[in-house]
Amino acid sequence: MDQNRSPVLEALAEYHERGYANFAPPGHKQGLGADDAVRRVLGAEVFRSDVLATGALDDRKSGQKVLEQAQELMADAVGAEQAFFSTCGSSLSVKSAMMAVAAPGESMLIGRDAHKSVIAGLALTGIRPVWVRPRWDRELHLAHPPGPEAYEEAFRQNPDAVGALVTSPSPYGTCSDLKAIAAVCHRRGKPLVVDEAWGAHLPFHDELPTWAMDADADVCVVSIHKMGAGFEQGSVFHLQGDLVDPVRLKESADLLSTTSPNVLLYAAMDGWRRQMVLHGEELLGSALELARSTRAEIDGLPGLRVVEDELLEKEASHDLDRLQIMIDTLEAGISGYQAADWLRAERAINVGLSDHRRILAQLTFADDKTQTDRLVSALADLTRTSLPAPASVVLPDPRELELEQVVLPRKAFFAAQDVVPITESVGRIAAEQVTPYPPGIPAILPGERITAGVVDYLRSGVEAGMVIPDAADPAVQTLRVLHD
Template sequence: MKPLSQERAPIYEALDSFQKMRVVPFDVPGHKRGRGNPELAALLGEQCVRMDVNSMKPLDNLCHPVSVIREAEELAAEAFGAAHAFLMVGGTTSAVQSMVLSVVGRGEKIILPRNVHRSVMGAMVLCGAIPVYIDPACDDRLGIPLGMSVSAVERAIRENPDAKAILVNNPTYYGICSDLRRIVQLAHAHGMLCLADEAHGTHFYFGENLPVSAMAAGADMAAVSMHKSGGSLTQSSLLLCGPAMSEGHVRQIINLTQTTSGSYLLLSSLDISRRNLALRGKEAFARVVELAEYARREINAIGGYYAFSRELCNGDSIYDFDPTKLSVNTLQVGLAGIEVYDLLRDEYDIQIEFGDLGNILAYLSIGDRPREIERLVGALSEVRRRFGGSEAGLMKQEYIEPDVAVSPQDAFYAEHESLPIMETEGRVCSEFVMCYPPGIPILAPGERITREILDYIVYAKDKGCSMTGPEDADITRLNVLKGRY
């Protein structure tokens, strides 16, 4: 095998060589390089459909890589400072779930913040692990959950010395980081593993003056969304591991749920994007930070909006902040975040990442330019002038502490009944309810339904939040466990 060089992209190189061969395809996919589906070829382009191929000896196999995919994973591990890296084609959802399934089993505990992505909850449904939630502090002005304080982690460890692992968001959707180094030290000192959901932290590995990355902090595993800030194709991701993890065991766990037909479009995009970041990431993310800082200054000068950043840091629950995150509180403009989100899209043709009850997030990354920032700032100014009002009557996105009555797995598979949503108070939910994005559950299986939660759901629906999760798509009914718990 050739020596490792970050200038190489072995999967892309193998595909490029394959394209120059006159191989007759008697294998899948059935569109046969686009000939069988000309409309698809016209939409995506002939080059794209020609590269949509199946695993074969010259291109390696994602389930058991021995050549070009193996080399691409070794290059990724080197670029990210990991002992092992796995290319993932099921999104960071599959990376997060593989990470959790690798370290906890049925009846075993995992310590984590409640403001985790639904993929973490889904992993616990699959494996039967027991969540030990750390309730994050909340910022009263912003109405958002913060990071995990070190003292709260210490208390959870003290009360649950048998827990197998601690999971940390690095960063949260809004850009807030916990003291990851200290949490890793605490976990290891008590014989626990430390996992990081780094769906929004790819750039931590390549930029300067950014929060610490999971691998640099000594974490044992990290799920990294390359397709978010890293520039690869949607649904492509990485799972990183430290030296304490068995590469073979993690691969077996991944293969339980990941497709056996890995997309070479996704795999090559991971390969090319890793190379791009390794060679040019430092300069690219410096530009992203500059754009974000400029946008914050301009948005804050409008009045009413609050584009927040590192001034929030308190050394604990907000240990650090990701300056690339353009998170903006909208309540003093008199509009819920989701209302600003909708207005930007419908009135100004600007699609931001998400809006919740009090905030919006405009996701900045390596593809953004100053002209788009100017357009966003101008639109926000217009939104305030045309649609702004009093903040009276607006609900903050307050964190609601969960009441866990049953494990997620037991609740999800238990006998249940469907009730009108306003008749479910006091019952135990057997399904998920969340606003997506960001995909943090308002309710998860096994949690008791309270009046506060019901009021929150009704308000979020009225404001236009995209609600997902329940069997009833209109969320007029919820599935609850039969009997009283």
């Protein structure tokens, strides 16, 4: 296919050239009705390109097949058989993939390091999760992705499971052995779905981890906004093979998605695909080289340690996206929460992830030496700054954080509930999801039995700076549990 083309952008350019008069939504009429103060902040061009996908960008019958052509080009660019655009983020895309694979009541193997959107999918669909546990690293106090042997054992114990869902890369940039996990699934004729939200860039450079379609996954979901150059909420799910029905996948997405998709998101995804095909290897190669030099500079700062090789040792992760720079702050005597807050308040720098002992700096091909020099300089200043001793986060034995699923998430979510002090929740069944964010991996799921260990972890975490936005009580003084 002609990868120089960008059908959505071309149609939008033609739309502007013809100067259409609109007697249809959006009501701002290409910004004519927008408030001046709003236009000054957002820019007039944002409104000018906010048009209907059908009946404006394309005709009312979608006769030009603008979106269809853009999706075909995306699939061709990355070696998938089909690609579907979503303007509701990978949170919707992964739910659609789950619905395409499993029906209510059917079992599906799911890594317990899944994003909260997967848990929302369980509450919506009634799928029965069979949790595959990550591998706990006692030295780094983080979880590595589950290995293929864990999925092999889970299928052995649950032969009726209809498929598997893996999250890779993780928010830390660590990756599963997708090729081996796909083989585990396919020996049984079961599909593998990969939540690859952090991996949209992977197909475009050989030094990056293997992307899911090349590893024989059946469906993979990517967020163009995370490591690509699309707007927030821009997502694509890719399909190959015959284990997942493409019609069922499309219908599942249609059930969940908006009927008013934002053309700006389509256009940005379309243009980014063209950019990557034409220039991705060069752009990503430069970004990887910049990441290497930046890691070395940060690792030389007192009290800071870049975590890299340890993530790939035996029983750890299979691969690592080295555009994600993990910085351990433990030796500096500060927490990751403190570091992230100080960088934002004092140097106007945002980092993507922070926890009790580290921050994560995400690089993309959009960064240059000026940007990374600013980061390194700020981190150097941070090491010379006197901050209060951080509050300790209680890190119990991993077994106390591996909660027992007693009731299906859907049943627990819709059940009668009590609100109890968190100290009285131990032993009760959770009715809500409690998710430290970022990275967005729930500590408690609806239907899990609450332990003293997870209560201590969450209470101490909030006191140390952990943010839990999805809890009914973000301060976690209380929890919602099933009515006793």
